[in-house]
Amino acid sequence: KAGVTQTPRYLIKTRGQQVTLSCSPISGHRSVSWYQQTPGQGLQFLFEYFSETQRNKGNFPGRFSGRQFSNSRSEMNVSTLELGDSALYLCASSLALGAWETQYFGPGTRLLVL
Amino acid sequence: QQQVKQSPQSLIVQKGGISIINCAYENTAFDYFPWYQQFPGKGPALLIAIRPDVSEKKEGRFTISFNKSAKQFSLHIMDSQPGDSATYFCAAKSGGTSGSRLTFGEGTQLTVNP
Numbered sequence: 001k002a003g004v005t006q007t008p009r010y011l012i013k014t015r016g017q018q019v020t021l022s023c024s025p026i027s028g029h030r031s032v033s034w035y036q037q038t039p040g041q042g043l044q045f046l047f048e049y050f051s052e053t054q055r056n057k058g059n060f061p062g063r064f065s066g067r068q069f070s071n072s073r074s075e076m077n078v079s080t081l082e083l084g085d086s087a088l089y090l091c092a093s094s095l096a097l098g099a100w101e102t103q104y105f106g107p108g109t110r111l112l113v114l
Numbered sequence: 115q116q117q118v119k120q121s122p123q124s125l126i127v128q129k130g131g132i133s134i135i136n137c138a139y140e141n142t143a144f145d146y147f148p149w150y151q152q153f154p155g156k157g158p159a160l161l162i163a164i165r166p167d168v169s170e171k172k173e174g175r176f177t178i179s180f181n182k183s184a185k186q187f188s189l190h191i192m193d194s195q196p197g198d199s200a201t202y203f204c205a206a207k208s209g210g211t212s213g214s215r216l217t218f219g220e221g222t223q224l225t226v227n228p
Contacts (some may be wrong), residue, residue: 056213
């Protein structure tokens with residue numbers, strides 16, 4: 001079974017631009033979560049989606065948004081990019097919601113904001 | 115109260131030795147504790163996980179010890195190998211079917227010398 005796939009793998013943008021990242025979960029997985037990884041802040045939760053609905057949101061500004069489609073694929077969008085948005089953005093999928101559901105991570109999209 | 119504190123930040127062990135990484139948490143709502151292994155350029159990969167009703171779980175060379183009263187848990191890697199050199203993250207998951215999130219520790223960079 002294929003793992004979580006994320007596209008693109010690398011991205012370079014300039015300040016003020018917006019970016020859309022894509023995530024395809026493991027087949028059959030219906031929950032998708034997004035995390036930001038930086039050297040300074042570590043791994044931080046962005047949001048969680050299930051059945052096309054945002055179920056949980058981390059402490060990030062409104063410039064960060066996401067959505068999930070009926071096939072469970074998910075996208076996240078960052079508008080008005082800032083230098084501090086440079087990070088590895090990780091998508092994780094799980095079969096369903098629930099604290100005991102294991103999350104499996106993709107390879108991430110590395111975003112560089114210049 | 116959402117933090118997970120991880121130590122040490124870095125660890126160097128000799129091949130065949132035991133690697134021990136410790137984590138502590140405050141939030142008693144956490145009810146699932148996975149450990150992830152991350153190699154450079156890759157997303158975190160689930161290593162082993164434990165529920166709070168279990169005090170120890172072993173999978174091959176990897177063991178989680180969990181102390182619910184002390185709100186601490188640790189990862190032991192027996193017979194450490196150079197291929198184990200990676201960054202290890204402990205995590206704690208809160209929430210249920212209404213939404214959940216992983217809260218990560220700061221990470222431990224493990225180096226196993228041959």
